[in-house]
Amino acid sequence: MNKHTILIKTFDSKGLIYKISNILYKYDLNIEYNSEFVDNKNNIFFMRTVVIGNFDQSMLVKDLKLILDKNSFINIINDNKKDIVLFVTKEEHVIGDLLIRYISGALDVNIKAVISNHNILKKLVDKFNIPFHHISCNNLTKQQHEETIIECLDLYEPYLIVLAKYMRIFSVDFVNKYTNKILNIHHSFLPSFIGSNPYKQAYDKGVKIIGATAHIVTSNLDEGPIIYQDIIRIDHTYSLEKMKEYGKNVEKIVLSNALHLLIENRVFINDNKTIIL
């Protein structure tokens, strides 16, 4: 028996749950998990249903379309492992955390490759027998650099691109090419401290709590839909270095939690916010 996740985003109207569940019933599908949310302000209905059973996917989509608004979003995702590509620059903590999860089986994806603008983490990645592509931006325009990256990504066609502390900003064109497919970890409690050196900003401000934010990358720097955030408490005894060091604990857990939500097909994008079912 196959497991699939059905994601539906549509205009809300009376009887939607009945009509959708009626179709699933007719297809003799077992509902393992079901949740809905209605954005009352915009009158949008979200539904995530995990079903078990065999069915003709295009038929089901067709039948669902008959009862839904024509602008509806319907996505049926199988249970296969998803392919991801990681981007890094110099720091070990986030990618290291993902690699340990990966070999332990906790992170149920295929890490197809790691791409970096530096060569520093090659040694670490090699230990785990994952292809490491050093794509330096030296002597390249931003456009040339991104074209090289795109060529490399084309080899892997990843379901998700995970920026595991990748310290360069992509162009709008690049981001638009991979809409809702790029996950980033920002080392601050957004929207506080957008941009570079957020720990320095936090240190100078004297905040008593710092955090990290995992979000979908959009064309507005550090402003994409937030998936997960967490914080730790600090005090005046924390030097900038200590803040950075302890902040890493939050960064890696926040990114990992967001990544799990994405690979479990639990994240809807709703305007610039996320609905997590």
Next chain:
Amino acid sequence: MNKHTILIKTFDSKGLIYKISNILYKYDLNIEYNSEFVDNKNNIFFMRTVVIGNFDQSMLVKDLKLILDKNSFINIINDNKKDIVLFVTKEEHVIGDLLIRYISGALDVNIKAVISNHNILKKLVDKFNIPFHHISCNNLTKQQHEETIIECLDLYEPYLIVLAKYMRIFSVDFVNKYTNKILNIHHSFLPSFIGSNPYKQAYDKGVKIIGATAHIVTSNLDEGPIIYQDIIRIDHTYSLEKMKEYGKNVEKIVLSNALHLLIENRVFINDNKTIIL
């Protein structure tokens, strides 16, 4: 148009969501909020649906019973304010917090009365023009004391009894008379530090985090289904007195959050655990 919350707990079977939503659709009810949960281990289905519309309640129950297992639990709760009675002993912080919420409108219930085994909080309660019953246990057996309390409760027939730091233990008979109707706040992170003087136990143990637990009272002391818990971080500089003082902040918020969940009809009891939809 009326608002009702429909709670259903039944054996899980294929098509339940379809069958139930079909009935609600036929009754022309608008679903404002809907959520389900399946306890896979015990094969139990839980559903909470908030509907808007006019309907014959006994007819709806009858129709639901036709499609559900005969041992199913069905509860339809209207949107009226619920009556509650508070029990206190000597401490101001929890009842004070509830009273401030009450007069601000944030706590949307009728506080019918306060019952106490001491007279100390009468002055505070009087400020808010709520009947205060001092039912001392002096010169009374436990049974006599509880009979007096029951007589008093009979005047109010509360939907919920809220123990807002009531420092006496009820008999099994008393608890069984008000099954799933008594909410308690215990000043520890249960199951740590069951019984008396949990802060002293926590102080002696040297824990680095303390907490509070709101739970339904059952015949096993401090062992009933947990609705809400929260914690605060402490360190070796906390004296027992400071722990108690800061712990109060957690106690009152935890009780308030649990009370809100109960009056919003969001809590199912499942064995000795809670499902919160």
Next chain:
Amino acid sequence: MNKHTILIKTFDSKGLIYKISNILYKYDLNIEYNSEFVDNKNNIFFMRTVVIGNFDQSMLVKDLKLILDKNSFINIINDNKKDIVLFVTKEEHVIGDLLIRYISGALDVNIKAVISNHNILKKLVDKFNIPFHHISCNNLTKQQHEETIIECLDLYEPYLIVLAKYMRIFSVDFVNKYTNKILNIHHSFLPSFIGSNPYKQAYDKGVKIIGATAHIVTSNLDEGPIIYQDIIRIDHTYSLEKMKEYGKNVEKIVLSNALHLLIENRVFINDNKTIIL
């Protein structure tokens, strides 16, 4: 025997702890609590010492000045209850929390008066027999309004002014008149969402955590030194109203915690940050 808190802020130099503790030893003072901090970046030494014993305060200050840099800050604070004045506008939760702490003895100050630009909370404050001054800003310029407030404050000469959800912004002149004496609670996790309607800003941004910040008021709106912050986790199901309601729990606890730190003489201002000893 008297208890005093000695606060020292001075340029750091070798032997400071020895030299200061030597003087305290000669005065035969018992040190109940002592802590220090050095801001290495700016080479500033902070010390808070709670001493028990009888001594001539001006003599002690004179002796301390002999060994300290001439720009040093020395403050010796006795153990008497401090006078405070509360400012409010319309919301009950923060002032209500303070009042309940006050009558329970947990908040060890004298609340001399409550000042408000509205009359709404008079009924609540009257219950606690505390003078309530309604100083409306209707038909007054900002300057006239603040002059009336200052006249009123002059009656009480408070050690601290606590803005318990006072929804008006003071002029720079007013703030400068009460340097480091005004405590405010801002209903966001600063520096996120400075200014008006922070919950609306947070809701629109789709953050997964909201918070509150207690800070000293300076001439830069919402930018003064932060004393305490805390947060709660939210999700997409939180309406703006629910965010506001649950946010109140954080606001009142954060303000109360900051107030306790201030009345226990534990807060140093260091540039635009706080050192809490």
Next chain:
Amino acid sequence: MNKHTILIKTFDSKGLIYKISNILYKYDLNIEYNSEFVDNKNNIFFMRTVVIGNFDQSMLVKDLKLILDKNSFINIINDNKKDIVLFVTKEEHVIGDLLIRYISGALDVNIKAVISNHNILKKLVDKFNIPFHHISCNNLTKQQHEETIIECLDLYEPYLIVLAKYMRIFSVDFVNKYTNKILNIHHSFLPSFIGSNPYKQAYDKGVKIIGATAHIVTSNLDEGPIIYQDIIRIDHTYSLEKMKEYGKNVEKIVLSNALHLLIENRVFINDNKTIIL
């Protein structure tokens, strides 16, 4: 210039800070960091001072002993990297986290070896070129097994033994041989859920928060002095497997934080509690 940490635990008496700082001043030592704590209940004074300068260690101890109670504890620790040995059984997450910190330089120790009762993690440890000793307990009595372990430990003479999810219980004799030198991570919020399978216990209990506890191992199972604890919020949707998976995030951070406190010489043992300066 050398950096040392001086730890003093002694009976409290008037003038202690003065007398100790006087000696440090005479030795011309620069105090980089200093903190004290007095356990008023037992009248014990704790002091941790980080000093910079050159001095004769035995002379300093001698001079300190002249002014302190004869039962005092004095420890002067140099700034060299400490040697540690890790114990593991089958799980990757804690040791993996430590290894990534180690190669990034964030964990400033020498990991001399990993000892395990299983061979499973050899492949992971080999990637990092650290000796892995598989000491199976098959066909061995507990005493024989521990003797083999002790022989192995004798090769390394570690400053600390870190149980990074080592799933066997040491004998009292073994523990007493390494008093205050064994750090353990227990996968529950102690004292809740002592013993085996704490997640199962937590799941069955229906708690709304789970945690992890790092503590010094003593002869009482899971009852040694607690160094660090942290928690995560869960709900009824968490299966036992999901609890275990998310609990791992807390386990590894809690162990790492406790280990950092130990290698920074910040932990005093006071009866069965810790003082962290």
